[in-house]
Amino acid sequence: MTRQSNTMAMQPIQSPAGLQRLAPGTLLKVAVPVVATVAALLIGLLIIASTGSSVSDAMEAFWDGMAGSGYNIGASINRAISLGFVGLGFIFANRANLTNVGGEGQLAIGGMIATAVALHGAAALPFGLAFVLPLLAGAAAGALWGGLAGWLKAWRGTNEVITTLLLTFIALPVVYWSVESVRLLRKPMTEVSSLPESAEIAAQTQLPMLFPSDPTSPLHIGLLLFVAAVVVVWVLLARSAFGLKLRAVGLNDMASRRAGIQTGRLVVLAMAAAGGLGGLAGAVLIQGQNHYLTNEFSSGYGFDGLVVGLLSRGSPLGVVVGALLFGFLRSGSIAMEISAQVPAAVVLICQGLIVIAVAGSTWLIDKKAGRK
Amino acid sequence: MTEDQLAVFIGSGLRLAMPILLAGTGELLSQRGGVLNLSLDGMMLTAAFAAALAAWLTKSPMVGVLVGVMASLVFAFFQAILSVTLRANQLVVGIGFNILALGATTFLYREIFGPLSRDTIPGFGKVAVPGLSEIPVIGPALFNQTGLTYVAFALVVVTWALLKYTSFGLAVRAVGEDPRAADQAGINVTRTRYLGVLYAGAVAGLVGAFISVADSNTFTEGMTKGAGYLAITAVIFGGWNPWKTLAACLLFGFATALQFLVPTLKLDVPVALLLMLPYVLALFAVAGFVGTSRQPSALTLAFRRGG
Numbered sequence: 001m002t003r004q005s006n007t008m009a010m011q012p013i014q015s016p017a018g019l020q021r022l023a024p025g026t027l028l029k030v031a032v033p034v035v036a037t038v039a040a041l042l043i044g045l046l047i048i049a050s051t052g053s054s055v056s057d058a059m060e061a062f063w064d065g066m067a068g069s070g071y072n073i074g075a076s077i078n079r080a081i082s083l084g085f086v087g088l089g090f091i092f093a094n095r096a097n098l099t100n101v102g103g104e105g106q107l108a109i110g111g112m113i114a115t116a117v118a119l120h121g122a123a124a125l126p127f128g129l130a131f132v133l134p135l136l137a138g139a140a141a142g143a144l145w146g147g148l149a150g151w152l153k154a155w156r157g158t159n160e161v162i163t164t165l166l167l168t169f170i171a172l173p174v175v176y177w178s179v180e181s182v183r184l185l186r187k188p189m190t191e192v193s194s195l196p197e198s199a200e201i202a203a204q205t206q207l208p209m210l211f212p213s214d215p216t217s218p219l220h221i222g223l224l225l226f227v228a229a230v231v232v233v234w235v236l237l238a239r240s241a242f243g244l245k246l247r248a249v250g251l252n253d254m255a256s257r258r259a260g261i262q263t264g265r266l267v268v269l270a271m272a273a274a275g276g277l278g279g280l281a282g283a284v285l286i287q288g289q290n291h292y293l294t295n296e297f298s299s300g301y302g303f304d305g306l307v308v309g310l311l312s313r314g315s316p317l318g319v320v321v322g323a324l325l326f327g328f329l330r331s332g333s334i335a336m337e338i339s340a341q342v343p344a345a346v347v348l349i350c351q352g353l354i355v356i357a358v359a360g361s362t363w364l365i366d367k368k369a370g371r372k
Numbered sequence: 373m374t375e376d377q378l379a380v381f382i383g384s385g386l387r388l389a390m391p392i393l394l395a396g397t398g399e400l401l402s403q404r405g406g407v408l409n410l411s412l413d414g415m416m417l418t419a420a421f422a423a424a425l426a427a428w429l430t431k432s433p434m435v436g437v438l439v440g441v442m443a444s445l446v447f448a449f450f451q452a453i454l455s456v457t458l459r460a461n462q463l464v465v466g467i468g469f470n471i472l473a474l475g476a477t478t479f480l481y482r483e484i485f486g487p488l489s490r491d492t493i494p495g496f497g498k499v500a501v502p503g504l505s506e507i508p509v510i511g512p513a514l515f516n517q518t519g520l521t522y523v524a525f526a527l528v529v530v531t532w533a534l535l536k537y538t539s540f541g542l543a544v545r546a547v548g549e550d551p552r553a554a555d556q557a558g559i560n561v562t563r564t565r566y567l568g569v570l571y572a573g574a575v576a577g578l579v580g581a582f583i584s585v586a587d588s589n590t591f592t593e594g595m596t597k598g599a600g601y602l603a604i605t606a607v608i609f610g611g612w613n614p615w616k617t618l619a620a621c622l623l624f625g626f627a628t629a630l631q632f633l634v635p636t637l638k639l640d641v642p643v644a645l646l647l648m649l650p651y652v653l654a655l656f657a658v659a660g661f662v663g664t665s666r667q668p669s670a671l672t673l674a675f676r677r678g679g
Contacts, residue, residue, distance in 0.1 A: 047479070051483055099463065156659050156660050158659050158660070159658070161463055161672075162658055163655060163659070166605065166651045166654055166658070167651075169601065169605070169648070169651040170651045170652055170655065173644040173647040173648040174648065176643075176644045176647070177642050177644030177645070180642070181642065303467065303471075306467070307467070307468075310464055343479045343483070345478035345479035345482070346475070346479060348475025349472060349476055349479060350475075351471050351475070352468050352470075352474075352476075355464065355467060355471060356454065356465060356468035356469065359460040359461055359464040359465045359468060360458050360460045360465070362459070362460055363458055363459055363460070
């Protein structure tokens, strides 16, 4: 965390004209994640080969799962959207030098509240409010969950890494509670064997399809929402006074306060925005894809989204690339396990290696960026 | 509540507290030196798998434990290279290692044991303390545990003494509070931090081996179930103090044991409430609402000489 902030401290805050020139180390910033990803995937291939399974069969199944049909491509993109929202939230807070590791909890709470609103009340609303209101409620719930960590940071000076992690481990049992209790969201039990889950949300509360005329395309308007979020986050971070203030607070809290910035408020806002994006990810996951709440529906999305945010090194475009990569990888790995009997855990190994390699080469980038 | 239920409750509370207590004790030392190992869960999982594999191959639980600890030490060494030498973000490195450990153990387990293996591996018997274990009600619960439980409690005392009374402990605390001053006073910051991480790794390895070899006699995917995160939470809730961490671990263990007690007493308390209880308590503690808790000043901060 501190290393990154130091790097930023050494770069002059650029004028718009200066943005045309690449800052030192920019090439490396792009090259490191790319090289790490390629190397990790090659290691993954070696592991598959070492098991004696046919690499070509595995690759074929992998490719088929990722992009073998319009449906598979759409499903991969849908996965990427939820990861991307969490990743955007991460880089937003990180601009203020805050590390939000609570994406999983914010996503879980957002998805739960979106389900609750969709099941109780929203379905009867006119003008598309039926699906908009649950989305907003999910985002608000996530914002509250993230904002709480921001508030504790601003008011009590509590490390946000610790609080967001703790809040995640509080959020997951809350979701479990809500799907486990009939008095909350669990659907009335019809069979003894049924797993705890909520009733399915009504059709008008689900996200509208992007191509209603093509029933094989799973793409929903979450994609447009995500593209809009990328643009908004980019403008806010790179082109607005707000983004500059966030950066100033992240670089030097004391100096920012002397310069008249209300740093406490900004910290709460940054964490609430990060949490809100996480909550939105959960709402989109439920309303666009799952359509009902289950225990552990958030599994992996929050932490994978965090990794996407890390790999992007603060760039919204990087988040898009990372989210697509992880979305497609996840789809491919599931197909590979089913049709080529290669454990999907190979992809986990690759993901772990990528994170470690990128984290481990921060010093290299810092060095190139002009600081030994 | 009958006497039997009370005895079972005390016994299971202790048994559940043991892994977090042991892992938390090692982690406490590392954190006092300024390094947070978010990958504690991965260390335990790696050790659990390596121990199960070795015990299964050699038919010796003791060899299993040794191999488990060694696997965890190798893991910890790589983590120290990244966290200490390369000054990578400790939390990110921890998350990466956790993903890697989960992936690697799941993959190897499926390749070696097959996806639905229920092969049991040789384990340890319980050790009853003569005399004490015959005390009514609490005797069998407290003094008839596997050997590792006693080791866990002994290690808390050892860690406390190490931190408080040895020059190594002084070095660890100095490095965790003000690495620059410690460096100028002639303490080798890098070496001290490496030793801290390795200590945490060795202890976490012991816990992992305990979980697979002694406790369940088998390995299952992701079998640590986040015990590593709970241990880190206990260290935080315990305010980085060995005795308070011990109390926190016991509290967490008994809170988990309540899950099994509540249904037998026919009480209507949601299990979820008990699951989140440790984390809610820890949140209040770090926010400063419960007691005073101050983290080591240089926790998670990398150090470079002369920089």
